[in-house]
Amino acid sequence: MTGTGTLTTPLAKVWTKADLLDFIGANMKGVRLIVVSNREPYSHRHTDSGIQCMQPASGLATALDPVMRACGGVWVAHGSGNADREVSDEHGRISVPPDDPAYTLRRVWLDKQLEDEYYYGLSNEGLWPLCHIAYHRPRFTQRNWDSYRRANRIFADAILEEAAGEPAFVFIQDYHFGLLPRMLKNDAPNLLVAQFWHIPWPNRETLRAFPWKEELLDGMLGNDLLGFHLRYHCANFLNAVEREVEAKVDRAHAEITRGGKSTMVRPFPISIDFEWHNDASQGPEVESAIPAWRQRIGVMPEFLGIGIDRLDYTKGIPERLRAFDLFFENNPEYRGRVGFAQVGVPSRMEIGDYQEINNEIDREASRLNEKWGSGDYQPLHFFRGEYSQTQLMALHRLSNFCMVTPLHDGMNLVAKEYVASCFDEDGVLILSSFAGAAQELTDALMVNPFSTDEMANAILHAVTMTPEERHRRMRRLRTAIAENTIYRWAAKILMTLLRMDSAESGDS
Numbered sequence: 001m002t003g004t005g006t007l008t009t010p011l012a013k014v015w016t017k018a019d020l021l022d023f024i025g026a027n028m029k030g031v032r033l034i035v036v037s038n039r040e041p042y043s044h045r046h047t048d049s050g051i052q053c054m055q056p057a058s059g060l061a062t063a064l065d066p067v068m069r070a071c072g073g074v075w076v077a078h079g080s081g082n083a084d085r086e087v088s089d090e091h092g093r094i095s096v097p098p099d100d101p102a103y104t105l106r107r108v109w110l111d112k113q114l115e116d117e118y119y120y121g122l123s124n125e126g127l128w129p130l131c132h133i134a135y136h137r138p139r140f141t142q143r144n145w146d147s148y149r150r151a152n153r154i155f156a157d158a159i160l161e162e163a164a165g166e167p168a169f170v171f172i173q174d175y176h177f178g179l180l181p182r183m184l185k186n187d188a189p190n191l192l193v194a195q196f197w198h199i200p201w202p203n204r205e206t207l208r209a210f211p212w213k214e215e216l217l218d219g220m221l222g223n224d225l226l227g228f229h230l231r232y233h234c235a236n237f238l239n240a241v242e243r244e245v246e247a248k249v250d251r252a253h254a255e256i257t258r259g260g261k262s263t264m265v266r267p268f269p270i271s272i273d274f275e276w277h278n279d280a281s282q283g284p285e286v287e288s289a290i291p292a293w294r295q296r297i298g299v300m301p302e303f304l305g306i307g308i309d310r311l312d313y314t315k316g317i318p319e320r321l322r323a324f325d326l327f328f329e330n331n332p333e334y335r336g337r338v339g340f341a342q343v344g345v346p347s348r349m350e351i352g353d354y355q356e357i358n359n360e361i362d363r364e365a366s367r368l369n370e371k372w373g374s375g376d377y378q379p380l381h382f383f384r385g386e387y388s389q390t391q392l393m394a395l396h397r398l399s400n401f402c403m404v405t406p407l408h409d410g411m412n413l414v415a416k417e418y419v420a421s422c423f424d425e426d427g428v429l430i431l432s433s434f435a436g437a438a439q440e441l442t443d444a445l446m447v448n449p450f451s452t453d454e455m456a457n458a459i460l461h462a463v464t465m466t467p468e469e470r471h472r473r474m475r476r477l478r479t480a481i482a483e484n485t486i487y488r489w490a491a492k493i494l495m496t497l498l499r500m501d502s503a504e505s506g507d508s
Contacts, residue, residue, distance in 0.1 A: 015488035016275060020070045023491055027498055032168035033073035034159055038119060038176040041065045042096045042105060043081030051083045053098045062389075063413060064173070066273045067490040069102040074162045076155060078115070079107030092158075108158050110151060117147030119176065120350050127175045129353075130210060131199045132408040133434070134314045136353055140211050149179055152219075156183040163191060169497055172223075174198045179215070182222030185261070192501055194225040194493060196268065199410045200436075201233040204240045217245050221258045224500055227268040227493060229410045229436040234265045266496065269440060270411050270489050274482045277420035281393045289394035293341075296383065299376045301339035303463045306399040308392060308414050309406075310347040311384070313357045316405045316432065316449040317342065321364040323455030324379065328372050331460055335372055338463055340403075341381045341395065396421035401428035401462040404435060405449040411436035415444070419477045426470055428462040429477060430455070440484060443476040 013019070041061040043054050056062055068075055079085065079092060088094045088107050095101035110118070121144035129136040155177065159170060165188070172180055172195040181193045197220075207213055217240060220226060228234050234254060242249045247258035254265045280286060294300060309315040320342075328335055344361065348354045365382045372379045387395075396402070396418050404415040412435040419429060419441070431437065431444035438446060445458045 014483055015485050015491055017066060017070050017273070017487055020067070020487040020491055023494070024071055028071075028494070032163065032166060033068075033071050034162055034168050034170045035064060035068060035073065035075045035173065036155060036159060036170065036177060036180070037061065037064070037075070037077050037173035038123075040077035040079060040081070040084075040105060040107065041068070041075060042098070043079075044083040044087045045081045046083050051087065053096075054081070055097075063270055063272060063486055065097075066276070066486060069097070070487070071490075072103050074104045074106050076106045076108060076158050076162065078110055078119075085109070091161075106158060106162055108155055110154065114147050114151055116350065117144045118151035120348060122148040123176050124348055125351055125353075126210075127178075128199065128314075130206065131175065131202050132314045133200075134407045136313055138209065145212055152177055152179040152183060156180055156187065159184060160188055163188060167191070169194070169494075171196070171493070179219035180222075182219040185222040192497055193223050194227065194497055195220065195223045196227040196270075196493070197233070197410075198229070198270070200230075200408060201228055201236045201240075203236050204243050207240050207244070213240070213244050217241055218258070221245070221247065221256060221261075221263045223263050225493070225496055226263055226265050228265075229267065229269050230439060231267045233410075234267050237265055264496070264500065268489055268492055269436065269484065270413070271481060271484045271486050272413055272416045272420060273487070274416075274420050274478075274485050277393070277417055278423055278478075278482075280389070281397060281421035282423050285390045286393045286397060289391050290398055292391075293395055293398050297339070297341060297381050298378070301377070302337040303334075303339070303400045304398060305338070305340045305401045305403055305459065305462070306395055306418075307340070307342045307403045307405075308395070308418075309342075309344060311344045311354065311358055311361065312347055313353055314407050314409065316407045317344065318357070318360050318364045319407070319449050319452065320403055320405050320455065321361070321368055321380065323452050323459065325368055325371065326452050326456040327459045328379070330456060334460075334463065335379075336374065336377045338459070339377075339379055339381065341383065341399070343387060343392070343395070344382065344384045345386055346384065392417070393421050396427075399427065401430060401459075403430045403455075403459075404437070405430065405432040405447060405455060406435050407432070407449050409435040409437075413437075415441060416481050419474070419481055422474050422478065425474045425478065426467075427474055428465055428470055429473075430458045430462060440480050441477050443473040443480075 039061050044051055084107055092107035094105050096105045125139045130138040167190045170191050170193045181195055184191055184193050238249050241247050241256050247256050249256050256263045365380050368380045369378050402418040404412055415431055415437045429444040432449045433446045447454045447458045
């Protein structure tokens with residue numbers, strides 16, 4: 001690699017996009033960055049008005065896009081938009097963002113069967129429930145595992161083509177690519193490979209259910225650096241390696257050595273671009289989007305709570321709705337005064353468990369409104385669909401409290417986005433203690449999402465909280481996010497990689 005070898009920017013500061021740009025300019029001259037994810041940061045789709053470029057409203061792709069805008073380089077991802085091929089060149093490449101190109105998107109093409117078996121099958125019917133404590137049984141088949149292996153190979157070939165034999169930092173995202181690191185290192189030892197696993201890592205007893213655990217762990221140990229959100233997940237991974245594969249585990253330094261090569265395991269809690277969210281939430285576009293929400297909701301309650309989630313069984317939406325039922329049972333005087341707007345983004349509807357959770361949410365929503373609605377008042381407004389960042393910020397602005405109550409979550413950026421939108425330092429965050437964000441956002445109202453009573457009591461606390469307490473809590477929440485931005489997250493990972501590269505260069 002060709003970094004400077006001496007890091008010039010300390011981490012003990014508030015990181016902005018400009019800081020990350022300065023850091024890259026000073027420390028990463030000549031270093032090629034290749035990011036890898038299943039979901040692409042921009043997709044192209046046919047609409048009634050022609051081909052449109054679309055960006056996900058939230059999630060991993062949204063979190064990493066500002067980092068790539070700062071770093072440049074190449075992002076390798078599955079081309080899933082129905083117009084993606086038409087706008088890409090013969091190698092699947094296109095410059096993004098479309099309004100101000102800053103990096104290259106390299107699209108990888110997967111046929112429908114391979115996508116079904118690798119993505120919906122092994123990744124989301126297998127690894128996803130295995131890693132989340134949500135009491136859904138994982139499903140494993142040899143066919144899906146073979147497709148997972150084949151999809152990882154297709155991505156490996158695309159990455160190697162982009163690297164073109166030159167040294168590069170390859171930054172792999174998430175659980176879709178457990179075998180990819182080893183494939184890359186076997187074919188191109190000069191690559192420096194890091195992976196961030198965005199979901200929890202299970203304890204070693206749970207991992208025993210995975211039929212190909214040794215191959216998966218060996219694949220992940222191809223990384224030079226492996227990151228998780230929490231130190232607890234790092235410890236679970238070290239325990240799993242110690243039990244399942246032949247390797248030396250150095251717990252004191254959180255380092256694993258297998259076949260003469262070492263893998264460093266570190267916690268890197270991901271975050272958002274706080275400054276952008278804070279500024280955008282006060283902008284005219286968000287202001288002009290607020291009346292549309294008022295119109296959708298109709299009769300505005302005195303207190304409006306909101307939830308914004310993918311329609312996933314890990315997000316705890318039915319449990320949340322049952323908590324509202326109990327809240328009204330215990331506090332009937334708030335009937336007509338408290339309402340809730342739940343945004344549900346459709347997700348993985350090809351999977352039976354996801355169809356089932358959609359049906360359960362519909363049943364709970366209907367029951368809640370039939371039981372507690374009266375006249376023009378409806379306690380629950382359920383909006384199924386995708387909404388832009390601008391629209392979601394407008395809903396943040398309109399609300400009095402936000403419930404982020406997953407049964408288990410690696411981090412959950414919705415909680416941070418809500419807090420960043422509260423520029424007036426008002427609003428209440430009700431947060432599951434099983435979300436990774438709970439480690440940082442300690443001034444939220446913490447709840448056990450499996451306890452209906454705890455959540456019902458938290459709703460009462462949110463609507464009765466004094467202005468002084470609301471402002472005090474929100475100020476602290478905003479400070480925590482402002483100090484740990486997505487740019488600081490990226491800088492920590494890049495600094496760690498640069499130090500590793502420098503150490504290796506010194507050894508050679």
